[in-house]
Amino acid sequence: MTTNAPPTKGLVRYAIETHGLNLWYGTFQALNDINLKIKAGMITSLIGPSGCGKTTFLRSVNRINERLGYVRTEGRIDVIGNNVYGEDVEIVQLRKRVGMVFQRPNPLPVSIRDNILYGYKLHMRGREHLRRDVEDEIVESSLRQVLLWDAVKDRLNKKATELSLEGQQKLCIARLLPVKPDVLLMDEPCSALDPKGTEAVEELIRELRGNYTILIVTHNMAQARRASEECIFMLLGRVIEHGVTPELFLTPARQETADYIEGRYG
Ligand SMILES: Nc1ncnc2c1ncn2[C@@H]1O[C@H](COP(=O)(O)OP(=O)(O)OP(=O)(O)O)[C@@H](O)[C@H]1O
Ligand SMILES: [Mg+2]
Numbered sequence: 001m002t003t004n005a006p007p008t009k010g011l012v013r014y015a016i017e018t019h020g021l022n023l024w025y026g027t028f029q030a031l032n033d034i035n036l037k038i039k040a041g042m043i044t045s046l047i048g049p050s051g052c053g054k055t056t057f058l059r060s061v062n063r064i065n066e067r068l069g070y071v072r073t074e075g076r077i078d079v080i081g082n083n084v085y086g087e088d089v090e091i092v093q094l095r096k097r098v099g100m101v102f103q104r105p106n107p108l109p110v111s112i113r114d115n116i117l118y119g120y121k122l123h124m125r126g127r128e129h130l131r132r133d134v135e136d137e138i139v140e141s142s143l144r145q146v147l148l149w150d151a152v153k154d155r156l157n158k159k160a161t162e163l164s165l166e167g168q169q170k171l172c173i174a175r176l177l178p179v180k181p182d183v184l185l186m187d188e189p190c191s192a193l194d195p196k197g198t199e200a201v202e203e204l205i206r207e208l209r210g211n212y213t214i215l216i217v218t219h220n221m222a223q224a225r226r227a228s229e230e231c232i233f234m235l236l237g238r239v240i241e242h243g244v245t246p247e248l249f250l251t252p253a254r255q256e257t258a259d260y261i262e263g264r265y266g
Contacts, residue, residue: 099176166197
């Protein structure tokens, strides 16, 4: 055995890797030379002041920005080793591997059950006719994974929009799971929730750790510290620091990071 090889070499897998990522809205550059390696199976938080590009970065990973005609992207984003901007990439396939949760829960105005099955059926279209018991199994296991099953098992046919905000957000996470995504992008998933709802959704995020790579944007420093293993700090479209969460908060390498976590920016 050689002693000078890094011990983790060959074992670390990156779920998201970016190389020289730049993005412009018209003439305004919102992302500037982003080079990140986000580890698989981990929870990484993304923090930084309002307008620094957190949402823009998330939206680049599953290519939502492109529907705006005036967005230009340069560079490369690999998800599990495949360039998402590659010529042969189908957006539907990409969205299957990369699920996204938004600030405000956005369930469809149909039943809880149909919310879970909708995305799955969309991705399976034409290939399989689902038996009722298979559907039931998908609904139950997805709701169990987000710790919502016990609360809703007797009202699966009720409208999802009648759930509390916490319930709706859990459902929005649950409905991503049947298609077995690799990456879950969460853009301030607790910002519309009260403290109890926030705690419940944080618990669920911890439960999902290991099975999914989770990239979570938050303005809540305490949440980043509690919920994530690695943390990325952005400022004005650039990544300033990326490190192990407790280290980044206790001994930040950069002055800008220290200023932000001590509350000296907005
Ligand atoms: N659709 C858009 N068209 C033009 N400019 C945009 C668009 N979306 C965002 N921007 C600009 O890009 C920059 C980054 O915005 P972004 O929403 O990514 O920031 P953020 O870090 O998510 O902020 P917040 O914490 O407020 O959510 C900002 O200057 C913003 O005004
Ligand atoms: Mg944002």
